[in-house]
Amino acid sequence: MSEAHWFNGTPLxxxxxxxxxxxxxxxxxxYARGRVQGNVVILPKHSAFDFLTYCQRNPKPCPLLAVxxxxxxxxxxxxxxxxxxxxVPRYRVFREGTLVDEPTDISAIWRxxxxxxxxxxxxxxxxxxxxxxxxxxxxxxxxxxSMFRTSIMTKxxxxxxxxxxxxxxxxxxxxxxxxxxxxxxxxxxHGAPVHLGDPxxxxxxxxxxxxxxxxVEIRSGEIPVFWACGVTTQAAIANAGPELTIxxxxxxxxxxxLRNAELTIC
Numbered sequence: 001m002s003e004a005h006w007f008n009g010t011p012l013x014x015x016x017x018x019x020x021x022x023x024x025x026x027x028x029x030x031y032a033r034g035r036v037q038g039n040v041v042i043l044p045k046h047s048a049f050d051f052l053t054y055c056q057r058n059p060k061p062c063p064l065l066a067v068x069x070x071x072x073x074x075x076x077x078x079x080x081x082x083x084x085x086x087x088v089p090r091y092r093v094f095r096e097g098t099l100v101d102e103p104t105d106i107s108a109i110w111r112x113x114x115x116x117x118x119x120x121x122x123x124x125x126x127x128x129x130x131x132x133x134x135x136x137x138x139x140x141x142x143x144x145x146s147m148f149r150t151s152i153m154t155k156x157x158x159x160x161x162x163x164x165x166x167x168x169x170x171x172x173x174x175x176x177x178x179x180x181x182x183x184x185x186x187x188x189x190h191g192a193p194v195h196l197g198d199p200x201x202x203x204x205x206x207x208x209x210x211x212x213x214x215x216v217e218i219r220s221g222e223i224p225v226f227w228a229c230g231v232t233t234q235a236a237i238a239n240a241g242p243e244l245t246i247x248x249x250x251x252x253x254x255x256x257x258l259r260n261a262e263l264t265i266c
Contacts, residue, residue, distance in 0.1 A: 151203025
């Protein structure tokens with residue numbers, strides 16, 4: 001399948017089938033226009049309560065959309081035929097907080113005590129930004145969004161703690177003001193930015209070298225704008241060190257049946 005473009009016309013079911021077959025395993029920025037994309041964390045039941053508490057204490061990076069029953073791979077509130085074992089383009093498997101594998105299917109390691117958490121993604125507000133004429137550079141270039149660790153600490157819960165991770169999109173100052181207005185309505189997709197301007201104020205030293213995703217050009221007259229990111233949970237997982245954790249690979253999101261407009265508030 002070709003590189004992602006914002007107006008990619010691939011039907012949702014065709015894309016989902018390609019993901020299930022392992023023939024599409026890349027980032028999903030710009031794909032499945034109009035559909036909500038989600039961050040994924042899968043944990044054993046004995047770690048689930050602490051992680052749920054962590055999400056509730058940190059709603060900006062962890063806006064919960066769905067939580068499964070233990071052992072149930074379906075997520076009917078997000079899609080009638082979703083199977084969390086097969087429907088993420090690329091997973092990450094952690095053992096005691098250490099990354100050990102990045103498979104395209106987790107059926108072989110699925111267990112009846114696993115609980116799935118899905119929470120919103122900033123990809124869901126990018127459609128509204130583009131329609132309002134706000135530039136989204138990584139979509140223009142067909143690349144993944146830039147993601148950075150910050151010096152901002154999240155609120156801990158049990159063993160889960162760590163730094164806030166952010167996504168960055170450069171834009172002119174006037175467009176940044178419009179972006180704040182638009183994304184404030186998408187609280188379940190991280191909402192308004194957490195920082196605008198000087199990255200060193202939140203502990204980021206080099207925008208040319210993101211911790212995840214791809215670098216993007218910042219042009220004359222533009223400022224970097226930073227939103228909370230669901231990858232924050234992967235930093236918390238590394239610190240907590242559960243015996244098993246499964247997540248999406250940053251940028252390779254779960255694509256749901258929900259419409260982005262369903263995440264907005266008046």
